[in-house]
Amino acid sequence: MAPPISANFTKLKTNLRLSIQRLRLLGKKKTELTQKSRTEIGSYIFTGKIDRARIRVEHIIREDYLVEAFEMLEMYCDLLLTRFGMIEQMRTVDEGLVEAISSIIWASHKIEGCPELKVVADLLSKKYGKQFAIAARDNSLGRVNKKLLHRLGVEIPPKVLVEKYLVEISKSMDLAYEPDPTILNANNLNIMDKFLLDLETNDPNPPLIPSIPPNSSPSSTIPDELAVSTSNGNKINPQELDNNILSLNDDVDDIENFLPEVPSSLPELPSQKDFNQQETVKLKTDLDFEELTKRFEALKKSK
Template identity: 45%
Template structure:
């Protein structure tokens, strides 16, 4: 039941974040049009982080669906099978970093099922047992200035705004 709820919640949250990002892109386009490039850069960093979160949620949704499809197998096993290992480890790792309480409940059930030792290995990503894309997408770090610039160019183009797309002095200095 929790897996189904988590899947539905992940889908809903993805839609909500996509809608928010569309609105934010319009606001950034207006900032670029008004020449407020520094403000646009700060706001686009938030969009990048949200896009990363959306991509992570898509992966978590797939893993949740995999566990749901293999639920009978999951119920009978005492140790985590290779067929579902990455899904289990990734959910244990990612759930606390997401805003989906149902996924956290699934995580707790997986920890109870496979034990705290297994959970610690997943939470610390020992031996790279967690999906590498999830690890990358959920890292808390400032987006690469080149990526910020690419987003700004894409937004300017989508809204037919003339923008030269040059990186600011701070961005050039950071490279």
């Protein structure tokens, strides 16, 4: 839907940066106050005032929820700054920014001490129209972050969470505290029930592995593209070739029958020449020639 009034983008960017700083500062102050409240709760546990300690723990839990909400809104403001070009260029809400913008508009009237966030929400409402702003404020579209809805909700903290806070505070201050076992056992299951998978079955035996049907082998009909052509033009199915291949698990007798028979009478090989005898004849011929040469020279000298 096209907005009737264009937003002031410079003012929007400035207030987004100021909102990040303000939310960070508020979260830091809340954390410091929570640390002081823990010391007060420790003194209640030490003096045995467990009921008063539980009431103070509920307050701490709400403050911790608020700090988490500050961090989430700070993250959303940072996301809008990162994708600010999309906000400037697009007239409608981008799908990747619907949750961030809806959460900021919804939470702007629930956060105290951060007027910059309200300015951001008003500018975004002008940018995307009154109808979108009303839907985000009422969360009629269900696009507000569910965790943020819980952190800024008005529900009373569960008893099991209060008990666990008391245990952790006692451990950090070396105080002796015995938690209520009925709260830890009963309420813990009720709270975590929706986050767990139901792994219980009525059958104590494990499920059986499905059996493989006897005809689960690949189909014998193989496309022509996979057929092997022979020299005479016929096509042979690859499955038939596999059946003709000898298995490694066959008996030794089958292997021997598969191999060709060796003939009993071997043909005679041609005789090889005696190379040593040829060398002896050659050497003897050389010696006779030298002896004749000497005799011929001796006859010349006698003449």
